[in-house]
Every structure is written in structure tokens, then in C-alpha cells.
Amino acid sequence: MPSTSYLDKNFKSSYYNKFRPSYPESLVDKVVSYHMKTPGNECNLLLDVGCGTGIATKLFVPKFKKCIATDPSSAMLGCARDNISKDANVVYKEVAGEKLAEDGNVALNSIDMVIGAQSIHWCNLDTLFEQVNKVLKPNGTFAFWFYTQPEFIELPGFTDLYYKYGWSDEFMGHYLTPYQRHFFTKFNENEELMNKLRKQFTNIEFEISCHSQGHSDPNAPYYQTTEMSMEDLRHLVKTWSLYTSWVKNHPNDPKDIADRFVDEVINKFNITDESKMFKVQWTTFYYVCRRS
Ligand SMILES: C[S@@+](CC[C@H](N)C(=O)[O-])C[C@H]1O[C@@H](n2cnc3c(N)ncnc32)[C@H](O)[C@@H]1O
Numbered sequence: 666m667p668s669t670s671y672l673d674k675n676f677k678s679s680y681y682n683k684f685r686p687s688y689p690e691s692l693v694d695k696v697v698s699y700h701m702k703t704p705g706n707e708c709n710l711l712l713d714v715g716c717g718t719g720i721a722t723k724l725f726v727p728k729f730k731k732c733i734a735t736d737p738s739s740a741m742l743g744c745a746r747d748n749i750s751k752d753a754n755v756v757y758k759e760v761a762g763e764k765l766a767e768d769g770n771v772a773l774n775s776i777d778m779v780i781g782a783q784s785i786h787w788c789n790l791d792t793l794f795e796q797v798n799k800v801l802k803p804n805g806t807f808a809f810w811f812y813t814q815p816e817f818i819e820l821p822g823f824t825d826l827y828y829k830y831g832w833s834d835e836f837m838g839h840y841l842t843p844y845q846r847h848f849f850t851k852f853n854e855n856e857e858l859m860n861k862l863r864k865q866f867t868n869i870e871f872e873i874s875c876h877s878q879g880h881s882d883p884n885a886p887y888y889q890t891t892e893m894s895m896e897d898l899r900h901l902v903k904t905w906s907l908y909t910s911w912v913k914n915h916p917n918d919p920k921d922i923a924d925r926f927v928d929e930v931i932n933k934f935n936i937t938d939e940s941k942m943f944k945v946q947w948t949t950f951y952y953v954c955r956r957s
Contacts, residue, residue, distance in 0.1 A: 707777055
């Protein structure tokens with residue numbers, strides 16, 4: 666599987682937590698209402714796969730009686746513990762998605778809903794889906810979602826630079842596996858993923874929201890917008906696992922790769938104030954399905 670610097674003991678999880686976006690309430694509502702549409706379903710126990718610093722777990726805490734936040738990274742889980750209120754009924758487990766149902770990590774048929782926010786692309790999907798199926802109750806919901814590029818609506822052409830530094834083999838994209846590259850660029854036509862899902866799940870729903878491809882509806886459940894300055898963009902890039910891998914392998918770079926990227930954006934669009942806020946629409950996609 667792709668190796669991720671999130672698993673490094675020294676990964677700066679609090680930095681990640683500060684500069685990564687959260688998810689809209691409309692997405693949470695969509696997922697919960699999908700779940701509750703099936704008669705007999707309840708919101709007792711939720712499990713978050715690859716919970717990281719708990720950004721998504723936090724949003725589901727008020728909807729469920731109890732949550733299990735799981736991640737293979739102790740650094741990430743430590744930050745999740747600090748990030749989520751001590752009063753919340755959350756237990757933390759250091760475990761990879763591929764091992765959920767192994768060695769009694771999580772009881773079989775016990776979970777009402779499994780969520781994966783920006784995480785399952787690090788997993789072997791066949792194994793993950795089998796494991797999720799085992800821990801879910803019959804008719805339980807599995808929901809997972811992603812954001813990819815932030816699209817600066819007022820800076821047309823920004824996405825080309827994003828692709829150059831974030832996706833191309835020349836720069837940080839070098840650390841994407843072909844599998845991940847496919848996952849995040851062909852999300853519109855990921856038949857392989859669909860086929861894997863169909864083996865284990867039913868009632869699959871998929872939706873994208875992408876400004877540059879014209880699929881952009883402010884009323885869509887996962888329409889994610891923020892405001893971001895060039896300073897924020899610098900910080901965001903530094904939260905990427907790809908960035909950490911690049912820096913580790915290029916210790917003698919004369920200039921930090923995130924700074925190179927952002928300075929090129931600044932020059933291209935003649936931005937004079939780095940703290941100036943720009944409107945950003947994130948490219949997002951989500952899947953919801955249920956155990957058959
Ligand atoms: C981009 S972060 C997402 C964190 C969080 N869910 C969020 O929404 O911000 C990806 C997370 O996946 C975790 N991860 C990496 N390999 C994993 C695996 N095999 N199973 C489950 N999680 C994994 C990483 O440790 C990291 O916390």
C-alpha cells in the first residue's frame with residue numbers, strides 16, 4: 666500500500682488539524698438521513714476509519730450515542746484526543762482500516778455507521794471493504810468522502826499550477842502511487858472502486874462537486890467552500906503527506922517546495938497582499954452505501 670508520512674511518529678498532527686478544512690453540516694445530514702431511511706436503523710455506535718485529528722468524528726459525536734475513532738497513527742490519535750471534548754463518548758483505537766475486525770479490535774456486527782473522511786485511499790480497498798462489512802450491523806451504513814483541489818474561483822488557471830506541483834511526477838505528485846493518482850483524478854469514472862464496493866455493499870450513491878468541471882451546485886450535500894489567503898495555501902500544502910515525503914527526499918532544495926508553488930501563484934496573479942482572502946470551492950466527492 667502507499668506509504669504515508671502521517672504514520673511517522675513526528676508527523677505534525679496539530680499543524681494538520683489547524684490548516685485542514687472541516688466538512689459541511691449538509692454532508693453530515695445527508696449521511697445520517699441516508700442511514701435513517703432504512704427502517705430499523707439507529708444511531709448508536711459510529712466508527713471513523715482513519716479519523717486523523719478527529720475533524721470528522723467531532724461532527725458526528727452529537728448524532729451518535731458513542732463513537733470509536735480509529736487511526737494507525739499514534740500522533741494523529743493523540744491530537745484527536747485533544748481536539749474532541751473529554752465529555753464526548755468517544756473511544757480511541759490505534760488500528761488500520763484493514764484490521765478493524767481482526768483480533769477483537771472491533772466487535773463483529775456491532776457498528777451502525779462507518780465513516781472515512783479523506784482517508785480510505787491509504788487502504789487496500791478489498792481488505793478494508795471486507796472488514797467494514799464485518800463490523801457493520803446488517804443494513805449499517807458506510808460513508809466516505811474526499812476533497813481534492815481547492816479551486817480559487819477568482820484566479821482562473823490556478824488549478825493548472827496546482828496540478829503541476831501537486832499531481833505531476835516532476836514535483837510532489839511523484840509520491841502519489843498510480844492507484845492514488847487514478848483515485849483522485851478519475852473520481853468521476855472509478856469503475857474499479859465501484860466494482861469493489863458492489864461486492865460488499867448495496868444502495869450505492871455517489872456525487873461530485875467540481876467547479877472546474879461544471880458540476881457545482883451550492884445546494885449539493887457536499888458543496889464545500891472556504892476563504893483562503895496565499896498564507897493559508899502555504900500552510901495547507903505543508904500538511905500534505907506528499908509535501909513531507911518531498912522534503913525528506915530533497916534535503917538540499919534551495920527553496921521549500923510549498924513556497925515555490927505559492928510564490929509562482931503569487932507572481933502569476935500579481936497578488937500583492939498575502940493575507941488577502943479569496944473564495945475557494947473545493948472539488949469534493951462522496952459515496953454512501955449499506956451493508957446488504
Ligand atoms: C488525510 S488524513 C484524514 C484524517 C481525517 N479523517 C480528516 O478528515 O481530516 C488521512 C488519515 O488516514 C490515516 N491512515 C493511513 N493509513 C491508513 C490505513 N491503512 N487505515 C486507516 N487509516 C489510515 C492517516 O494516519 C491519516 O490520519
